[in-house]
Amino acid sequence: MTVEVGSxxxxxxxxxxxxxxxxxxxxSGLGWRxxxxxxxxxxxxxxxxxxxxxxxxxxxxxxxxGNYCGSCSKCIDICPTEAIIxxxxxxxxxxxxxxxxxxxxxxxxxxRPLIGNRIYGCDDCQLVCPWNKFARITNENxxxxxxxxxxxxxxxxxxxxxxxxxxxxxxxxxxxxxxxQWLRNxxxxxxxxxxxxEIVKALQARLDDASALVxxxxxxxxxxxxxxxxxxxENIP
Ligand code: SF4
Numbered sequence: 109m110t111v112e113v114g115s116x117x118x119x120x121x122x123x124x125x126x127x128x129x130x131x132x133x134x135x136s137g138l139g140w141r142x143x144x145x146x147x148x149x150x151x152x153x154x155x156x157x158x159x160x161x162x163x164x165x166x167x168x169x170x171x172x173x174g175n176y177c178g179s180c181s182k183c184i185d186i187c188p189t190e191a192i193i194x195x196x197x198x199x200x201x202x203x204x205x206x207x208x209x210x211x212x213x214x215x216x217x218x219x220r221p222l223i224g225n226r227i228y229g230c231d232d233c234q235l236v237c238p239w240n241k242f243a244r245i246t247n248e249n250x251x252x253x254x255x256x257x258x259x260x261x262x263x264x265x266x267x268x269x270x271x272x273x274x275x276x277x278x279x280x281x282x283x284x285x286x287x288x289q290w291l292r293n294x295x296x297x298x299x300x301x302x303x304x305x306e307i308v309k310a311l312q313a314r315l316d317d318a319s320a321l322v323x324x325x326x327x328x329x330x331x332x333x334x335x336x337x338x339x340x341x342e343n344i345p
């Protein structure tokens with residue numbers, strides 16, 4: 109490129125700085141914003157990362173393309189926390205990806221039961237989207253499953269100490285949330301699971317966790333388990 113245009117300044121991004129990447133991708137014709145607000149491509153659905161280059165070259169401007177959501181509202185209907193409050197409008201404070209990844213504090217109690225067993229993000233709005241039938245599994249090894257994370261129980265993950273957490277998740281974005289937030293999220297998932305003696309034991313083992321955030325969520329999860337145990341016993345004839 110430098111042969112064609114001479115030297116120029118640039119900076120490259122991919123989910124690595126607060127760049128208005130979806131808005132610009134839409135304006136530049138890479139796709140349209142779906143009703144879930146993510147970028148959709150007719151060829152690739154929404155399961156991809158956007159990359160950007162800031163350059164100081166006078167490049168030609170591309171045109172935006174049309175919107176192909178039509179009358180579909182599957183993403184709005186499936187959102188577990190009703191975070192898509194209107195087409196093209198997400199209340200980020202309700203989004204499970206925000207609650208489990210970005211939020212550092214306590215998860216609002218009213219939303220915890222709606223999170224189910226999602227311990228790091230949520231892709232329900234993308235999974236249900238008809239355009240993702242065009243998405244393809246990448247050959248990029250960095251995006252493939254590591255350390256059997258797609259086949260492991262919440263109880264086992266909850267038993268990981270800080271060192272195991274750091275080792276098993278090295279090089280993944282999950283590690284960035286830190287061990288206490290990881291345990292907070294799993295505690296919510298365990299609280300939402302059907303009653304089980306093993307779950308109660310796993311939760312009790314963390315009642316004295318060093319983190320107040322973890323302790324509070326563990327107490328909540330134990331209350332949930334207790335309520336379910338009582339309901340089960342009451343139904344036994
Ligand atoms: S699920 Fe339907 S409404 Fe939502 S983004 Fe996909 S096509 Fe658009």
